[in-house]
Amino acid sequence: MSPWLNSLLVDHALLRLPWRNWGVVESGALYRSNHPLPWQLEQAARRHGLRSVINLRGHRPDCGSDALGRAAAARLGLAHADQPLESRGAPHKDRLQRLIGLYRSLPRPILIHCKSGADRTGLAAGVWRLIHGGTAAEAARELSWKHGHVAAARTGILDAFFAAYAPAEARGVPFEEWLADEYDEAALRAGFRPQPVAAWLTDHVLRRE
Template sequence: MLSRLRPDEERYARRMARIARWDRPIEGRAARLRAWANMLLVDHGIFRLAYLNAHRVTPRLWRAAQPAPGQIAWFARQGVKTIVNLRGGREHGSWPLQREACERHGIALVDFVLRSRGAPERETILASKAFFATLTEPALVHCKSGADRAGFFAALYLLIHEERPLDEATRQLSLRYGHFRFAKTGILDAFFDTYRREGAAKGIAFLDWVETAYDPERLEREFKPGFLSSMIADRLIRRE
């Protein structure tokens, strides 16, 4: 809460300092304890030990929240070959612990950064087709909580890579997974709703619509999140 009151320059500098701290190998017992403490307490990993929000999307794709090392070991036993990190910045102890666990179990760790509270970026969506085509499967995709970005990725995967119907794909954005469509994260639902009205209804293929007609600035202007849902997602359960 207090960090939001700091100037943008100070917030950026603090974020870069966190990334510099965690985007390096863990050396020594004290550093390992700090990484675990940060993952469990600062990154809320203690809740994910009890419930990882893990679900099988297809026989070749899992979705989940940020996994701990022991959970990565479990996915390795299920045959997972790649973990896709949607979170971006390596700001928590979760990152070096995840990287170590992937190396230990022979799992490739790759990034595909998505946003949960802004209009999806056109270039990212268009790039997803090639990303899916080259993804070594079975794969696990995760964000922090496994609700919003993981759901959006899974929906894109089904729609673009598996060529599933739009309604089936968008069921990946559901309260079942902890996704709140009336919070700020509902802009992901609004994106697909816009395509349904302005693209699918006219017989325009999804990627063609994204490339030629999708207007992220208009989506940002027109989407209005609900106050209560946003309070729950942003303040109560501290979504990223």
């Protein structure tokens, strides 16, 4: 199957033709979207002066959208980095720390994307806010219905991640220090309980990765 057919039919890019799920995290620095098709990436690069792309899905050799996105980034002269995150699991400390490193090393403006632009992209946008002086509440607002995020489902563990930082924030502990020294991934996972109907919706209807 060609990359285009795989992207449109298997990876559901047909649904992303009318729905870009675009967002501005920080104008001139960080933008967010669902997985862009080549001409969508080109339009965004031209309009916003993009210089880098961070793929939050990670490298997927059998995914047509992945192949098309890499080729488009190369053609446009954009730096392209992979930093896979989870949408329905407790965020991994090492992956978030590597994401922060990419934020600081890649040329800006940067586009971050996952598949739908709802969950992993919201998490990554929230982390950007926290390392640039934002609060846990501001970070959590990047996970919203507006972008298709469902807090009651298993994807709500990402909301719980930002909520877990809030008490440390109140004590004056910087986010990166909390992430390195206090964040307990296992405890977050053990303590989170999604609502069954919402979980069924995201897992079997929306088919979130």
